[in-house]
Amino acid sequence: MAHMLPELLSYLESLAEPHILLDRQYRILAANAAYRSQFSPRASVVGRTCYEVSHHFSVPCDQAGESCPLARARESGQRERVLHLHHTPQGESYVNIELVPLLDAMGEQAYFVEKMEPLRVAQGQPVRQGLVGRSLAFQRMLELVARVGPSHASVLLLGESGTGKELVAQAVHDASPRATHPLVVVDCASLPETLFESELFGHERGAFTGANTSKPGLVEAASGGTLFLDEVGDIPLAMQVKLLRLLESGTYRRVGSNELRRTDVRVVSATHRDLKAMVTDGRFREDLYYRLSTFPIALPALRERGDDIALLAAALLERVAPQRRLSLSAGTLALLQRYPFPGNVRELRNVLERAALLADGHTIEPVHVERALGTDARPSPVALQRAEAPEATASGAESSLRSVERAALQAQLKAHRGSRAELAKKLGISERSLYRKLREIGEAPDAA
Known part of the structure; x- marks a missing residue:
């Protein structure tokens, strides 16, 4: 050769x-x-x-x-x-x-x-817009986005609320040949059943009371681009068959019209619900589920992305307080990395925005995050220790971390219905570590 x-x-x-x-x-x-x-x-x-x-x-x-x-x-x-x-x-x-x-x-x-x-x-570095992360869970999700983006396959995004499903939908759209055309978002959870069809497919003049003019729907607005159905599990059953027709044939009818229209859209949908269970219960059409889930992508929860907290925090601070050049102290970062964030990235953003408002300087300290999290309505022991003995700040921060961890573990314990082994796996720790932590908070490790 x-x-x-x-x-x-x-x-x-x-x-x-x-x-x-x-x-x-x-x-x-x-x-x-x-x-x-x-x-x-x-x-x-x-x-x-x-x-x-x-x-x-x-x-x-x-x-x-x-x-x-x-x-x-x-x-x-x-x-x-x-x-x-x-x-x-x-x-x-x-x-x-x-x-x-x-x-x-x-x-x-x-x-x-x-x-x-x-x-x-x-x-893989802080930016003001778009997806940010470098953890293994994030990279696995991103690889699926990169693979499916250039195709025409329907994508179903699965994950808890606040994990960034709309950002991932935008990423799928931007990685596709449709990137120069619109991404149109349909918030299925906020549309009442009586308006759903007309919002999605449009209506003709006189189709119903108040329809004084003809109006194109969101499907028509997305032609050539991507239609993002957010919280698709909330679509009324009566509408599901019409959505299925759109996916299978690319055709639809405006409300009040017999004319069959065509559109060219790629559908990305998202939900935090268990659609398979809804299919079993008869609340979601099985044929629609399989059309939507050609390529499912599971979005990791923030608790699975501990390595991304520092990157995300820096990027979110740029977004919520772009003029202030805020940073996190080491104790604050450790506090954020220990907190489970049930509201995921959305909750992290809210906490950082509140902490930024509570901080007067350029550094967000544990006391600011404590107050933002609402873990202590009284004056923070960390702040009192800083005023009385600056060298005690680190120990005060450690105490705060322990209290947050204890409260988070108790909340998880209260909500969990499975075995201790399942809880340890969910928390990302060994059973031995879980048993030790349970003893520290006075819970019986051998409880079911």
Whole structure:
């Protein structure tokens, strides 16, 4: 294959997307102009390993807890795709990787061509808009967004309230060929049944009392783009069959009209409800469920994204108080990382906004978060200790952390109906740690 190398390099150089050529030892043999421009404008990467350049690792990705497309391709002998968080001149950014093994005359893998495409719908660093995160749970969710985005498949977003389903819907839309057309949001929970059909499909003049003019519906407004059905579990049964027709045929009728209209929309839906249970109970059509859930994506709760709290907090502070350059003290960050946030990212934003209003300086301290969380209506012991003995601040913060953790554990214990093993798994701790914490708060560890 050595005699083919110049032709291969010339081919790579002609490609508009960033590409590199690798050998079996992860060494970069060539990088085309698009790669050099986007990822390495100041220094050559030739001769260096891909894992050192992209991740600053000293070992291959698969030995550092990452998914390595080259290692996977060597095993499968096929094209492999992964989503990676790469170091770039603009900071850490998500990049879609597509790697293809090239065979020599003996049929052995000799080289690997890697294509890189920045995923611009999420960041691994604080930004004022869009998805932010780098935890494993977040990356798994984001990889599904990257895979389904360019397709036309219907997407069902599943997750607790406050996990950012509308942001993920926006990311799916932005990663699709429909990104230049509108994303239209339908809040299914807020539309009364009597208005649902006319809002979704539109109505003709005189269709009902008060319909003085014809009005296009949200389906028509979304033509060419994406229709996002938020809280799809709240759609009335009578409307579900009409929505099914739209999904299956792309047709609908305005209220008061017999004319069959066509539209071209991609449907993304979201719910915090258990749709399968609703199907079993007869409250949601089974055929509609399967049409909506062609590609389901589960959104992780914030308690599953502890590593993202610092990133999210920095990004949210930029959004709620952009002029103040606020930061979190170490004790405050630890406090936020311990709190379970049943309201997820939405609750974190609210807490930070309240804490920002309570803070006079540029640093948010545990006392501000305590008051924002409503854990102590009296003057905070942390503030009193700071005034009387500055050196006692750390111990006061630790006491506050313990009180918040105790209250959170008691709330989880009260709401949980399963075994202690299930509760430990839900909290992300071992059973031994759970039993120790239960003894500390005076609960019987062996209770059911």
